[in-house]
Amino acid sequence: MESIQTDAICLPIPDMYLAEVRFDNARETGTFIVEHMELYEGDLVYVTGPMQEKVGTVIDVTYHCKIRPSKYERVVAKIDTDLYGEFIPLEHLWVTFDRDCMDKDKMRLWFLSPLTDGECMDSCGFIPFALHNLDNFKISDIRAERGESYYEEHRVVYICLDKGKGYAIVQGSEYYEVTFTYIDDKIHDILCNCYCEGHCKHEYAVLLQLQDLLGDWAVNFDENYAKQEYFAAIDKTVAWNMSISRKYGKIIKLTEESYGGFIVYED
Template sequence: MDVWEGDFVYVTGPMQDKIGTVRDVDYFCKIRPSKYERVVAKVDTSLYGEFSPIEHLWVTFQRNSIEKDKMRLWFLSPLSDGPCVSNSDMVPFSLFNLDGFPISSIRAERGEGYYEEDRVVYLSIDKGEGYAIVQGSEYYEVTFIYEDEEIKTIVCNCYCEGHCKHEYAVLLQLQDLVADWAVNFDENYPKQEYFAAIDKTVAWNMNVSRRQKEIIRLTEDSYEGLIIYED
């Protein structure tokens, strides 16, 4: 693959779980393959579309704007473990009544702390299939099914047995976004059956601050929304 100075990449070896920045590219060098750390992925930092700022997130209903396969590389190496699949049946419960979610009170309290600390850094729903990334001691992936205001299943790839604080944080964040009048989820989601949100700080550091052209426009004077134009 072609890489350039400033690109974000992942490599093999001891640093495979860390995102790195290309400092220099030399196409005329001699290497010993046994010592060479190979670049395995270049991160796609492109970002465009219409976004609504809601709390610490930018929200969009435009498919392919910040779809999960691209956004996963903003947080996790392609060599890291992927999401988990649950082998146990779960009784569906209402998103707006978490009393039906089988989680201990201690884990729920910790999950509420994660939610209040804005640790849900990415969240999307694509035709009912939900995916989220939560920042803990490392980044964890949460997958879930959301249909008719119910959570059909939810699982996290952390090492916790049973349901965890990361899942609870995602549920609380999803509650807020679905209910927020500015998101207008019930009207906007059915059009594309797609919804996604990315942490503002992450988006700014990975993309917006690196842009050189005038491609960002606030849609309202009071920072009600913004549009990022594709190059």
């Protein structure tokens, strides 16, 4: 733990203290207990209670005070908004083959509270099919058409593949999680945690996005993926707003010139 310097003594940050958190969308603030976590003004967090699905911003911390634990909800996670590593710009995405850059557990918190249900389980049988031939994917034409629209509207905001195990987040009426397995050019399973029975538009959008990424010469997938058996891609606007704009305390406009890298433009 870091320490707090005062005029008289240097006090360690306690294991339990209070943080005031503002929720931008709801325009509400609240005070929450923080345990065994270092928080500072500007950090993004998730909490328990009525605001558990909202991202909050820490606006103040009180390290040394009297606390009645039963009177407060708690901070349950801090969002790591830093991005480090090498990126390949590809249309609306930044792509990386750096395993430590955008791993699933870190990126999930950009979109979903750790208190949400998470991935689903599937007890139905699945027949593997080649990714390049989606005609063998058992989905209705209407759902496939809607999934194609989702893909074209860039609603697959995050996708990764780690030693054949895939994970994606699709923006619909809320954020949905899609898991899949891709080995030897075949999809061996795919499942979304939405409420749709059978295969859905979110899954179809992910398959189209995966097709696009694996087939694009700009990322040289076959050679780069073989080195670490990992890749991830994030929507540029999402990455910009989470990792850059919030860090500078304002919304920074994303221009075509900035698509090639992290470039801060003054208003």
